[in-house]
Amino acid sequence: MNVRQAPAERRPAAGGPGRPRRPGRPGGTPRPGTPRAPRRRWTNVWPLVAVVALVVVGGGAWATVMYSSLLDARSVSVRGTNVLTPQQIKDAARVPVGKPLARVDLDAVRRRVAAIPRVAKVTVERDWPHTVKIRVTERQVAAVMPESGRFAEIDTTGVRFGTVDAAPERVPVIKADPATVDQQTLRGVVEVIGALPEAVAPRVRDITARTRDDIVITLDDGVLVMWGGAGESPRKAQVLVALMKHKAKVYDVSVPEAPATRNAPL
Structure with a gap:
């Protein structure tokens, strides 16, 4: 006696019709068409923070250099004198001792020293943190x-x-x-x-x-x-x-x- 066996039930393909899709896992890939939750992009903020910090620090350093007495002119160094004396050069230079070194007008100091007839050449520069350096070359008798x-x-x-x-x-x-x-x-x-x-x-x-x-x-x-x-x-x-x-x-x-x-x- 032949007994007919019922055909085996076919399972639908994963995700195919007839089978419900598994819900997405928390943190997993969202379903197509599902809007993403907005994220805060802190990576765009840090460069701005760094720039602001640099401006604040730089501004403070600039104010210290330009106006603070911590970097003021306290001494004058003179080199190159022969007939003239260092004190004669200092008297003519009139360096404003006590003024912030960055604000000392070096060109004005140079002009005052160059006005001495015996001076052929003069250079003036800052020697941080507190000194103005003056170097002169005297004229030679020909x-x-x-x-x-x-x-x-x-x-x-x-x-x-x-x-x-x-x-x-x-x-x-x-x-x-x-x-x-x-x-x-x-x-x-x-x-x-x-x-x-x-x-x-x-x-x-x-x-x-x-x-x-x-x-x-x-x-x-x-x-x-x-x-x-x-x-x-x-x-x-x-x-x-x-x-x-x-x-x-x-x-x-x-x-x-x-x-x-x-x-x-x-």
Whole structure:
């Protein structure tokens, strides 16, 4: 006897029709179409907090530097003096001691020190936390010129910057009218002095500057060198060395292409 067996019941596929979907687990992936709960994005806030903190800290530091007495000017350091004294530099600088160092006007200090005639160059800077540093370079004497019973000191640029009672040894004396001679003429004379041959420079007794183009050198034995203007001084020095191989009372190198000698002074 044949017994027909009923077909086995088919299970619906997971998630398919006829089977309810399992509810989502807490914290699991939400069902499609279900709105997400809004989250606070603190990661966007922290950069702003950091910027605000930096502004507050920076503002406090700036206020401390600019206005606090914790970083005030308390001392002045001076370097480079020779004839001048550090106190003379400090007196001229007039650094406002007690004022915040950051607010000290360095340019004003520099101008006041540079106004000293003997100062050729000056630098001023802050040395934290409490010092203003001043370094000067004094003018060097290249020649002197008689003036009112004393001698005016002249530097390499022709600037008159001081006076002395007597002419220093081995420093050339310029004979010129102090009331009318200009800086350009004095500069030309100093250029001539710098161009003189080594064998001649120590023998210079004085230099007469009638005009900027009429410079006459007198050597220690009375010999005259007619130099002319300061132009072509290196070339004139070479010509003078060649001329002085022959003894003469006057050597004229004012026109180096046509030098001349004479045995009688002018």
